[in-house]
Amino acid sequence: xxxxxxxxxxxxxxxxxxxxxxxxxxxxxxxxxxxxxxxxxxxxxxxxxxxxxxxxxxxxxxxxxxxxxxxxxxxxxxxxxxxxxxxxxxxxxxxxxxxxxxxxxxxxxxxxxxxxxxxxxxxxxxxxxxxxxxxxxxxxxxxxxxxxxxxxxxxxxxxxxxxxxxxxxxxxxxxxxxxxxxxxxxxxxxxxxxxxxxxxxxxxx
Amino acid sequence: xxxxxxxxxxxxxxxxxxxxxxxxxxxxxxxxxxxxxxxxxxxxxxxxxxxxxxxxxxxxxxxxxxxxxxxxxxxxxxxxxxxxxxxxxxxxxxxxxxxxxxxxxxxxxxxxxxxxxxxxxxxxxxxxxxxxxxxxxxxxxxxxxxxxxxxxxxxxxxxxxxxxxxxxxxxxxxxxxxxxxxxxxxxxxxxxxxxxxxxxxxxxxxxxxxxxxxxxxxxxxxxxxxxxxxxxxxxxxxxxxxxxxxxxxx
Numbered sequence: 496x497x498x499x500x501x502x503x504x505x506x507x508x509x510x511x512x513x514x515x516x517x518x519x520x521x522x523x524x525x526x527x528x529x530x531x532x533x534x535x536x537x538x539x540x541x542x543x544x545x546x547x548x549x550x551x552x553x554x555x556x557x558x559x560x561x562x563x564x565x566x567x568x569x570x571x572x573x574x575x576x577x578x579x580x581x582x583x584x585x586x587x588x589x590x591x592x593x594x595x596x597x598x599x600x601x602x603x604x605x606x607x608x609x610x611x612x613x614x615x616x617x618x619x620x621x622x623x624x625x626x627x628x629x630x631x632x633x634x635x636x637x638x639x640x641x642x643x644x645x646x647x648x649x650x651x652x653x654x655x656x657x658x659x660x661x662x663x664x665x666x667x668x669x670x671x672x673x674x675x676x677x678x679x680x681x682x683x684x685x686x687x688x689x690x691x692x693x694x695x696x697x698x699x700x
Numbered sequence: 701x702x703x704x705x706x707x708x709x710x711x712x713x714x715x716x717x718x719x720x721x722x723x724x725x726x727x728x729x730x731x732x733x734x735x736x737x738x739x740x741x742x743x744x745x746x747x748x749x750x751x752x753x754x755x756x757x758x759x760x761x762x763x764x765x766x767x768x769x770x771x772x773x774x775x776x777x778x779x780x781x782x783x784x785x786x787x788x789x790x791x792x793x794x795x796x797x798x799x800x801x802x803x804x805x806x807x808x809x810x811x812x813x814x815x816x817x818x819x820x821x822x823x824x825x826x827x828x829x830x831x832x833x834x835x836x837x838x839x840x841x842x843x844x845x846x847x848x849x850x851x852x853x854x855x856x857x858x859x860x861x862x863x864x865x866x867x868x869x870x871x872x873x874x875x876x877x878x879x880x881x882x883x884x885x886x887x888x889x890x891x892x893x894x895x896x897x898x899x900x901x902x903x904x905x906x907x908x909x910x911x912x913x914x915x916x917x918x919x920x921x922x923x924x925x926x927x928x929x930x931x932x933x934x935x936x937x938x939x940x941x942x943x944x945x946x947x948x949x950x
Contacts, residue, residue: 628922629929632880640872645864666864669857673864677872680865 637677645670703893705886709813730817733809737798766794770935777939781946788828789942792821793935800881800927804920812930813881815874822874825938833945844948873937880930884923891916 649666653659679685715727748763756764770790774782796812803810811817833841845862846855894912898905 629880629926629933633876633933636872636876636879637868640868640875641865644868644871648864648867669860670864670868673861673868676861676865677868 634678634681637681638674641672641674641677642667642670645673703889703896705889705893708809708885708889709882711814729809730811730814733799733802733811734817737795737802737811740802741794741798766790773932773936774939774942777936778943778946782939782942785828785942789935789938792825792938793931796821796877796934797928797931800931801924803881803885804923804927810881810885812877813885815878818874818878819870821877821934822870825873825941826870829941829945832942833948836945837948841945841948844944869941873934873941877930877934880926884919884926888916888919888923891919 645666645668646663648670649663652662652666656662676685711728711730713726713728714732717724717726719725744759745763745766748759751757751760753760767790770793771783771786774786774789778785799811799817802808803813833844845859845866847858847862850858891912895909895916898909898912901908
C-alpha cells in the first residue's frame with residue numbers, strides 16, 4: 496500500500512519508519528494523511544532513519560546518537576532490505592532530517608517556555624476537563640457570558656444616553672469579541688492575562 | 701400521571717412572611733437547606749478537629765484531605781500569597797460541594813440550582829477580587845486591562861475587550877454552576893418520569909421502562925461527578941481570579 500502509493504523520495508523513509516516500529520513494538524497502522532502526520536509515531540527515530548551515519552544530517556552539533564540508536568540503525572539496514580535503495584534523493588533526506596530536528600527543537604522550546612502547556616495532562620487540569628460534557632459547558636458559558644455582558648452594557652448605555660441603537664451595536668460586537676477571547680483563554684489557545692509567559696495559571700479561565 | 705420536572709426547584713415559605721418596609725422576608729426551603737449545609741460543614745470540621753491525633757481517624761482524614769486539596773489548588777494557582785484567601789476559598793468550596801451533593805439526594809432541594817445563589821457567590825468573588833486588587837495594587841491593578849506589546853492604534857479596542865472579558869467573569873462563573881446543576885436535575889427528572897409513564901402501560905411498558913431506568917442510574921453517576929467537579933471548578937476559578945488581584949499583569 497505504501498510503496499504502491501508513493502514513489503517520491505520520501506517513500507523509502509516511510510517504509511523504513513514503519514518497519515522499525517514493526518521491529519521494536521506493536522504494529523500500528525498509520526492514519527491516512529500528510530507525510531508528517533504519518534511519521535509522528537516514529538518521531539524519535541526519524542533523525543537517523545535516512546542513513547546509519549546520522550552525523551552528516553541534522554542540526555548543528557548533532558553528532559548522531561550512540562549506543563541504542565546505532566542498534567536501531569543497524570536494524571534499519573537489516574529490515575529495510577528491499578526498500579533501501581539510497582539513490583533516489585539523498586537531498587530530500589537531508590532536508591527532512593533537518594526539518595524533523597528543527598520541529599523537535601521547537602517543541603522542546605515551547606515546552607520550556609510554557610510549562611503549563613507541556614504538562615497538559617497533569618493534576619488539576621485533567622480533573623477540570625475530565626469530561627467533554629463539562630468542557631463544552633465551560634466554553635459555551637464563556638461565550639454566552641461575553642455576549643450577554645456586552646449586550647447588557649450596550650443596552651444600558653443606550654438607555655442612559657439615548658443614543659440607540661449605537662451603544663447596543665458597538666458593545667454587542669465588543670462583547671462577542673470578549674466572549675471569543677474568553678473561550679480561547681479557557682481552551683488555552685491564547686496565553687492568559689498575566690503576560691509574562693505565565694500561561695499555565697490562566698489556562699482554565 | 702403528570703410529572704413536572706421543574707417542580708423540584710420551587711421555593712416554599714416555611715415560616716410566615718415578615719414585612720420590613722417594602723421588602724418581604726420568609727424562611728424558605730432554600731434557606732433551610734443553606735442552613736443545613738452550613739451546620740453540616742461546621743459540624744464535620746469542628747468534630748474532625750476536636751480530637752487532633754497524630755494518626756488521624758476517619759473524620760480527621762476527611763478534614764485533612766479537604767484542607768490539603770483546597771490549599772494545593774490555591775497555592776498552585778495563586779502562589780503562597782494567595783493563602784491569605786484560604787478561608788474564603790475553602791468556605792466557598794465546601795458550601796458549593798455540600799449544596800451540590802445534598803441536592804443529589806432524592807426529594808431534596810438543590811441550593812446551587814438557583815441562579816440568585818450562584819450569582820451572589822460569583823459577585824462576592826468578583827468584588828473581593830476588585831476590592832483587593834485596588835487595595836493591594838492601587839491603580840496598577842488597571843494594568844490588567846492593558847496588555848503589553850499591543851500597537852497603540854488598536855490598544856483602545858483591546859482594552860475595551862479586556863474590560864468586557866473581565867466583567868463577563870461573574871456571569872460565566874455563576875451561570876456555569878447554575879446551568880450544570882439545573883440541567884442535570886431536569887434531565888434526571890425527565891428520564892425518571894419516562895420510567896413511571898412507561899411502567900403504567902403494563903407488561904410491555906415494564907420492558908420499555910428498563911431503558912430509561914438504566915439511563916437514570918448512569919445519569920446519577922454522572923451527576924455525582926458533575927456535582928464534585930463543579931464545586932472544584934468554582935473553587936479553582938475563584939483562585940485564578942484571586943491570582944489576578946494579587947499579581948495583576950506582573
